[in-house]
Amino acid sequence: MKDFLTLFKFQFRSQYGISLLKSNLFSETKKPLKIIGLGLIILFAFSEMIGLYTFVMWQVFSVSKTLGIPEITLTFGILMAGMFILVFGTVYILSGIFFAKDSEFLSVLPVKQQTIFASKFALVLLGEYPFVVAMLTPPVLIYGIFMNCGIGFYLLAILCGILLPIIPLAIAAFVSLFLMKIVSRLRRRSLFISIAGILAFVGIFVGNNLLITKFVAKDTGNLALNFVNTIKDLVALVGQGYPPSVWMTRILTADAWSALGNLGLLLISSFVMFAIVIFISKFIYQKGVQSQFETLKDVSKKAITFRATKPAISICKNEFRMILRTPIYAMNSFAGWVMGPLVVLMPSFTGAFSNPRFTGILDTLQSQNQALVFLIMTGILTFFAMVNPSSSSAISREGSGFWLLRSLPILPRTYVLGKLLFDTFISVGAIVLAGTAMIILFRIDITIGLLSILCASLISYPMAMSGMFVDVIRPKLDWTNPQEAIKQNLNVVFGMLTGLLVVGVLGVAGYMMLQVNMTLFMTVLFEFVLTLIFCIVLQNLLFRAADRKFS
Amino acid sequence: MISIKNVSKSYSKGTVKAVDAVSLEVENGEIFGFLGPNGAGKTTTIKMIAGILPIDQGTISVNGFDIEKSPIQAKQSLGLVPDTNDIYDRLTGIEYLNFIADIYDVGKSERTEAINKYLEMFEIKSAAQALIKSYSHGMKQKLILAGALLHAPKLWILDEPMTGLDPKSAHLLKQEMRAHCEKGNTVFFSTHVLDVAEKICDRLAIIKGGKIVAIGSMEELRQKSGESLENIFLELTE
Numbered sequence A: 001m002k003d004f005l006t007l008f009k010f011q012f013r014s015q016y017g018i019s020l021l022k023s024n025l026f027s028e029t030k031k032p033l034k035i036i037g038l039g040l041i042i043l044f045a046f047s048e049m050i051g052l053y054t055f056v057m058w059q060v061f062s063v064s065k066t067l068g069i070p071e072i073t074l075t076f077g078i079l080m081a082g083m084f085i086l087v088f089g090t091v092y093i094l095s096g097i098f099f100a101k102d103s104e105f106l107s108v109l110p111v112k113q114q115t116i117f118a119s120k121f122a123l124v125l126l127g128e129y130p131f132v133v134a135m136l137t138p139p140v141l142i143y144g145i146f147m148n149c150g151i152g153f154y155l156l157a158i159l160c161g162i163l164l165p166i167i168p169l170a171i172a173a174f175v176s177l178f179l180m181k182i183v184s185r186l187r188r189r190s191l192f193i194s195i196a197g198i199l200a201f202v203g204i205f206v207g208n209n210l211l212i213t214k215f216v217a218k219d220t221g222n223l224a225l226n227f228v229n230t231i232k233d234l235v236a237l238v239g240q241g242y243p244p245s246v247w248m249t250r251i252l253t254a255d256a257w258s259a260l261g262n263l264g265l266l267l268i269s270s271f272v273m274f275a276i277v278i279f280i281s282k283f284i285y286q287k288g289v290q291s292q293f294e295t296l297k298d299v300s301k302k303a304i305t306f307r308a309t310k311p312a313i314s315i316c317k318n319e320f321r322m323i324l325r326t327p328i329y330a331m332n333s334f335a336g337w338v339m340g341p342l343v344v345l346m347p348s349f350t351g352a353f354s355n356p357r358f359t360g361i362l363d364t365l366q367s368q369n370q371a372l373v374f375l376i377m378t379g380i381l382t383f384f385a386m387v388n389p390s391s392s393s394a395i396s397r398e399g400s401g402f403w404l405l406r407s408l409p410i411l412p413r414t415y416v417l418g419k420l421l422f423d424t425f426i427s428v429g430a431i432v433l434a435g436t437a438m439i440i441l442f443r444i445d446i447t448i449g450l451l452s453i454l455c456a457s458l459i460s461y462p463m464a465m466s467g468m469f470v471d472v473i474r475p476k477l478d479w480t481n482p483q484e485a486i487k488q489n490l491n492v493v494f495g496m497l498t499g500l501l502v503v504g505v506l507g508v509a510g511y512m513m514l515q516v517n518m519t520l521f522m523t524v525l526f527e528f529v530l531t532l533i534f535c536i537v538l539q540n541l542l543f544r545a546a547d548r549k550f551s
Numbered sequence B: 001m002i003s004i005k006n007v008s009k010s011y012s013k014g015t016v017k018a019v020d021a022v023s024l025e026v027e028n029g030e031i032f033g034f035l036g037p038n039g040a041g042k043t044t045t046i047k048m049i050a051g052i053l054p055i056d057q058g059t060i061s062v063n064g065f066d067i068e069k070s071p072i073q074a075k076q077s078l079g080l081v082p083d084t085n086d087i088y089d090r091l092t093g094i095e096y097l098n099f100i101a102d103i104y105d106v107g108k109s110e111r112t113e114a115i116n117k118y119l120e121m122f123e124i125k126s127a128a129q130a131l132i133k134s135y136s137h138g139m140k141q142k143l144i145l146a147g148a149l150l151h152a153p154k155l156w157i158l159d160e161p162m163t164g165l166d167p168k169s170a171h172l173l174k175q176e177m178r179a180h181c182e183k184g185n186t187v188f189f190s191t192h193v194l195d196v197a198e199k200i201c202d203r204l205a206i207i208k209g210g211k212i213v214a215i216g217s218m219e220e221l222r223q224k225s226g227e228s229l230e231n232i233f234l235e236l237t238e
Helices: A002-016 A018-026 A032-066 A072-098 A103-107 A113-146 A151-163 A166-183 A189-216 A223-241 A244-253 A256-293 A311-325 A327-333 A335-349 A356-368 A370-386 A396-407 A412-441 A446-473 A482-486 A490-515 A520-550 B042-049 B071-076 B093-103 B108-121 B137-149 B167-182 B194-200 B218-225 B229-237
Strands: B002-011 B016-026 B031-035 B057-062 B078-081 B155-159 B186-190 B203-208 B211-216
Touching (some): A002 A113, A032 A072, A032 A113, A072 A113, A072 A166, A072 A189, A113 A151, A113 A166, A113 A256, A151 A244, A166 A189, A166 A256, A189 A327, A189 A335, A244 A256, A311 A327, A327 A335, A327 A482, A370 A412, A370 A520, A396 A482, A412 A446, A412 A520, A446 A520, A490 A520, B016 B042, B016 B057, B016 B203, B016 B211, B031 B042, B031 B167, B031 B194, B042 B057, B042 B186, B071 B078, B093 B108, B108 B167, B137 B155, B137 B167, B155 B167, B167 B186, B203 B229, B218 B229
Parallel strands (some): B031 B203, B078 B155, B155 B186
Antiparallel strands (some): B002 B016, B002 B057, B203 B211
8 A cells, every 4th residue: 555655746747736737837937927827828728628518417416306307407418427437438448558668667666566556556547537527516406406405315425436536447447457458469560559449449439329329210299308318318328338437326316325325326436446456457457568678670671771851851751650659649639530530420320311311401502602712621621620630739749859959050930840740641531531421421522522622721820820810829849649739739729729719810810701692613713712811821830930939 | 269268057956067167268279178076067067058958147259150149150160969879760871871961951962972981880771771760789889970070060069979980990980080170170078088189189088076176287286286188087076
């Protein structure tokens, strides 16, 4: 226990410690106004998301209360939090436990391997609590206030919140350990993990949609009622597979004895799950970590090649290699390539493409207002560029190796350009795949479709620049595992917001064009010109910022 | 050559003076040793010379180029081996060297010759197509050395270059340093191995608390403070 606490304290300090916080917030390069501004942007970004989530919870509560099942609001909130922790927890566990830079250092300490695993697990667990607070507070407050609950309800809600992430994270840890067990025997480990991660994402997405589709078919004619019925059925089904959500609901809403029984069940299950994972880690953790150290040497007899390339292209090629060889980066950067076509495919789960009403609307829209179809399709496609985190983490990913780029005899704008080329390629790839899927599935006129793909691809360049601008201004270079550079990097959130700003301006311009009934040709021309202006202005700003910051 | 004039650098909002009004000249054809205890300001000075850290006060010129006013020309004319071996772990050795050659605009035939030369000299050719993350500490150091030297810079800046090198590679590096200087070029290097410094340096500087406390050839230093470099070093830095 002493070793566990020492290790936990040590890792906690290195990740969340006061000294680190002070250094991050008040280092000499940071001015008070910058800190306040940054705080306000973070607050704005998160309050927007929490606001939307609270609104959804309120809708669920309103309708479920009239149906006499208000407790479904709590189950839904608990279920959502649990599912998210399960899905993302696997990524956090993999990167925080197996791919962390301190793994080698920790593995030589005279401490049992399961103790190291337990301390790292505890650290990941701790990192989940802000998320749990954000997910549980709206349903708990809505239910508690409007059902006139007493102080006991809120105390039990806090206890449920503390226990909530243990089981899903233990399952995620089990999956990760199993994955690392397989991986330790393979030659191309990084590639396997990247593909497994992307396939898992596809599986969860398709499975989720198939599940929802099963219930959406029961149309009552009332949209809100349909939604709550869907949740109700979903909760019942998933509740069978994941009983802790039902136990926690009963702890909060059932009578004293039933609540106590369910609390006992939850406590025992959490403890047993945690104990099982720690026990298994004794046999698998060390092998998984060791497999990261023992990279096999290339024994190929290929001749060494000496190809000369321009600096920016060379940097772009390097980005490709490093992203593809780092699973966390690959999974995040190429998510849009998978997500795009899948999102476009979503209506097919409800049979929309074979519904004459749906296809009729599409055909009418295309024949009556081509400019509108062009703008909508372009808008949808730019979304897939917006979720690309590679530009807003481009400098951060360099980490402690950034000295190399800084010491090279090139202007910072050159390596920024090299990285931009790569980021734009990633976005364009997602746009082309999603756009092709849209043309085929939505039967969009080929000319309009191709123009939309072209325009969205062009827009992806200023979007990548706006994201990278954030990362140039405040790169996050101090990290111990690559996940911190891309997944736990606020720059990615800010990058999405700045990307949204670019799309917002182009969207408003598009709306105004529709108001004055511009032809398709004029709309396309106007959007292209506007995007080009954005490209020139943003490129100028970005290059200057990079040269000023890193020269 | 390097010309450092009245250079200062502070950290923590000016409360810690890492380098304090340092001035020194390193001439062409010299191997210049830069010594000092841990935290004396050696690496900070080297990072300023290489253009990695901004200078608070003073000027540094490298081969006639001001590092702040003409950073590209200055960096093009130097090769740096830093005190860290944090490089792109997920590139192969040859990918890394080709990347460096691309940036320094080294043509195909020159890079083929230079890369082959250093890979063979440091005996890492067989590992050139393996990922850098599979390299040992010494192999990484050799790769960084190869990367820093392959564009034939006039000035070599080497921060603890012998760290992790096997005796044969360390010996070869010392020979290369001497040969480089005999062609009229310059080597500026920091080390904690006083024997090495004593044997191969034409001139030395000792830095302590951010200030240069001694500078000159071995003979000049001996006249001031004693017999061996170890004694001089201990006397000046205690």
